[in-house]
Amino acid sequence: TLPFDIDGAVIKVNDFEKRRILGSTAKFPKWAIAFKYPPEEKETKLLSIEVNVGRTGVLTPTAVFSPVLIAGSTVSRATLHNEDFIKEKGICIGDTIIIRKAGDVIPEVVSVKEHIPDAVPYRMPEICPSCGAKAVREDGEAAIRCNNPDCPAQLLRMLIHFCSRDAMDIEGLGDALLNKLVEQNMIKTAADIYSLDFGKIAEMDKMGKKSAENLKKGH
DNA sequence: GGGATGCTAGAGTTCCGAGG
DNA sequence: CCTCGGAACTCTAGCATCCC
Numbered sequence: 449t450l451p452f453d454i455d456g457a458v459i460k461v462n463d464f465e466k467r468r469i470l471g472s473t474a475k476f477p478k479w480a481i482a483f484k485y486p487p488e489e490k491e492t493k494l495l496s497i498e499v500n501v502g503r504t505g506v507l508t509p510t511a512v513f514s515p516v517l518i519a520g521s522t523v524s525r526a527t528l529h530n531e532d533f534i535k536e537k538g539i540c541i542g543d544t545i546i547i548r549k550a551g552d553v554i555p556e557v558v559s560v561k562e563h564i565p566d567a568v569p570y571r572m573p574e575i576c577p578s579c580g581a582k583a584v585r586e587d588g589e590a591a592i593r594c595n596n597p598d599c600p601a602q603l604l605r606m607l608i609h610f611c612s613r614d615a616m617d618i619e620g621l622g623d624a625l626l627n628k629l630v631e632q633n634m635i636k637t638a639a640d641i642y643s644l645d646f647g648k649i650a651e652m653d654k655m656g657k658k659s660a661e662n663l664k665k666g667h
Numbered sequence: 668g669g670g671a672t673g674c675t676a677g678a679g680t681t682c683c684g685a686g687g
Numbered sequence: 688c689c690t691c692g693g694a695a696c697t698c699t700a701g702c703a704t705c706c707c
Contacts, residue, residue, distance in 0.1 A: 502695070502697095508696065527696070528697095532681095555697085556697095
């Protein structure tokens with residue numbers, strides 16, 4: 449009966465002394481828990497599965513589906529985590545799938561509603577989509593990895609991490625510019641950041657001027 | 668002012684290691 | 688064996704900032 453929308457409620461122990469006794473873990477109090485309403489679910493068609501290479505070389509499949517409006521925004525992609533997740537759900541390209549937004553934020557593939565007549569189970573690539581090296585799944589692991597230390601996709605991810613706020617905190621050097629620098633072979637290792645041609649960066653990118661200034665400061 | 672880019676919040680899954 | 692903590696990875700919206 450509230451005059452505004454809510455997505456759930458927090459249920460708490462209604463006694464300060466009991467709260468003190470219960471305490472908390474490193475992340476959450478043990479005396480309160482979120483109660484969320486089931487998220488809105490929508491049907492859509494799975495168009496393709498993209499495979500991305502992360503910083504640690506893990507190959508992560510991403511579902512690309514027909515855009516659907518759900519929980520206030522249009523969604524067209526969702527992570528599929530790994531090969532086991534795809535097998536467990538029985539996901540095939542062309543399927544009608546059910547998606548939702550976990551916590552009203554993160555797009556998630558819930559299940560397959562219907563297969564196309566000649567559906568073929570999806571198989572993860574045996575080579576890295578970025579560098580072409582053999583992709584390996586170690587015993588007992590869910591992830592498939594590219595172990596090539598010179599893989600450009602891994603290098604890019606590593607650089608993004610290296611420049612990020614939690615690491616070297618180099619303002620102005622974000623995903624897009626780093627992507628260009630890697631594509632143009634101006635960076636081959638993280639250490640190359642410190643021997644970049646600042647003038648050239650400023651020429652190739654309008655944001656480059658600021659990046660160059662920040663890099664010089666950091667240097 | 669418009670376009671490009673940087674950055675953050677927020678939730679869930681998986682994996683790994685530590686400790687009880 | 689179980690629980691916990693932390694890291695990695697995924698997504699979009701929306702605000703801030705910068706340059707032309």
